[in-house]
Amino acid sequence: MNSLEPIKPESDTAMPNVTDTKMKTMKALYYENFGGPEVLQIRDVPIPEPKDNEVLIKVEASHYSNGDAIARTGKTPWPLMQIPAKILMGIFKPKNRILGGEFSGTVEQVGQGVSKYKLGDRVFGFTDMQFGAHAEFVCLPETAPITHCPGEVSFEDAAAIGGSNAQTALHFVQTANIQPGDHVLINGASGGIGRVALQLAKHKGATVVGTCSAQNKELVLALGADEAIDYRTTDFTQQGKKYDVIIDCAGFLSWRKVEPVLTAKGKHLLAMFYISHLLKQRQTKGKGGKQQLCVLAPGSAEKLQMIGTLLASGGLKPVISKRFPMNKAIEAAALYDTNTQAGCIILLPQVWNEK
Structure with a gap:
């Protein structure tokens, strides 16, 4: 079978x-x-x-x-x-x-x-x-x-x-307030949260780059990413590109590493974080410039309803x-x-x- x-x-x-x-x-x-x-x-x-x-x-x-x-x-x-x-x-x-x-x-x-x-x-x-x-x-x-x-x-x-992955991804996209034309990077784009966040960001009209392993590059591109980066061979922070939003689903990227590749009002959102990330969030959040945001996504039936609607329409696969x-x-x-x-x-x- x-x-x-x-x-x-x-x-x-x-x-x-x-x-x-x-x-x-x-x-x-x-x-x-x-x-x-x-x-x-x-x-x-x-x-x-x-x-x-x-x-x-x-x-x-x-x-x-x-x-x-x-x-x-x-x-x-x-x-x-x-x-x-x-x-x-x-x-x-x-x-x-x-x-x-x-x-x-x-x-x-x-x-x-x-x-x-x-x-x-x-x-x-x-x-x-x-x-x-x-x-x-x-x-x-x-x-x-x-x-x-x-x-x-x-x-x-x-x-x-x-249900958990999808509403977490939706919470990320809503918190980042992704707009049409934004340049978004999903770190860990082939994972459970990353796959949904990638599709939601594309649904918002963003240009999306996803990091993943070489074996998952075709999958990430098939889900709509404009570019897939093999994280084992390429460091996206060394490519000279700037991003309006970086959603970190895969690890604990440091502010020191991502801050140079954020645009003037860019946001770095983390699913998992250290105390150092929380301290940097306190320093940057709401200051009008680059921000680091440690995101906790509470369970929400309302968010799941939105996910269900997107599934039914084909907006999420x-x-x-x-x-x-x-x-x-x-x-x-x-x-x-x-x-x-x-x-x-x-x-x-x-x-x-x-x-």
Whole structure:
């Protein structure tokens, strides 16, 4: 089977619907200890029961992402978040035993106090620090960062765009106030946030340059970049070009390095940052010149609605590299760790295929 073709559930391989069978358990990607893919297992766990303000969602597709890898290992590459992350994820054992943040699915049950959603609604979004989406069902408050999924958008595409990644990219573009004709550089343009930020900047009418590895240059150009730079062989700060906006999705570029290549009122935005970046932000923000901005993007259903509209219109295109049925979820996690996939890895919790 071609890995880029969706797996079709068959009568003898599709998992039963909770409404039809009234089953009390579901399959989930579960772990009890921090570590590599070997700590993961497929386990039967209770189906969550929605409270008055919650919705139970049948997960049709979920996105195995960087957040899953961080949660599974219990380690974050962001120095400022190492202590908070341990508190949130667990000091010695994981607090949330089921992975999965970005997903799409169908509302299966609603609490008595829910007014925003009804049975059968198609939704997508992310679970934030609750995780739990790599399972047949996930239960969330109706106020969670989820929203309705347009009928024109497939469940796989809705999950692949990455509810967290997409709204973070949108927040970057809005914060930068990108205008038609602006020259924008996306550092890490082939990553989950970078792919969306690149497309959004082009949608705004900007000229976009993306940095990536040589193996991902064609992908970055296909997503609309005017130029793709191999960061291993070329330092964009030494090319003599100026940028109105630099969105740093890949690392911790220093102000000393990027300040010379910003235009007079250029902005440098970082997804991850050190204390030195925060201090430089305090010195530069709102002063009318070049700015360094450390951007935190809160979960927002409103931003996700905008993402859904762009998906439906073709203004955003997700990139899927491979799909896995539920019984191959551990293989999916191992593949993610190889860092060889140019696009998203999608899990299909409702599909059980032993082949």
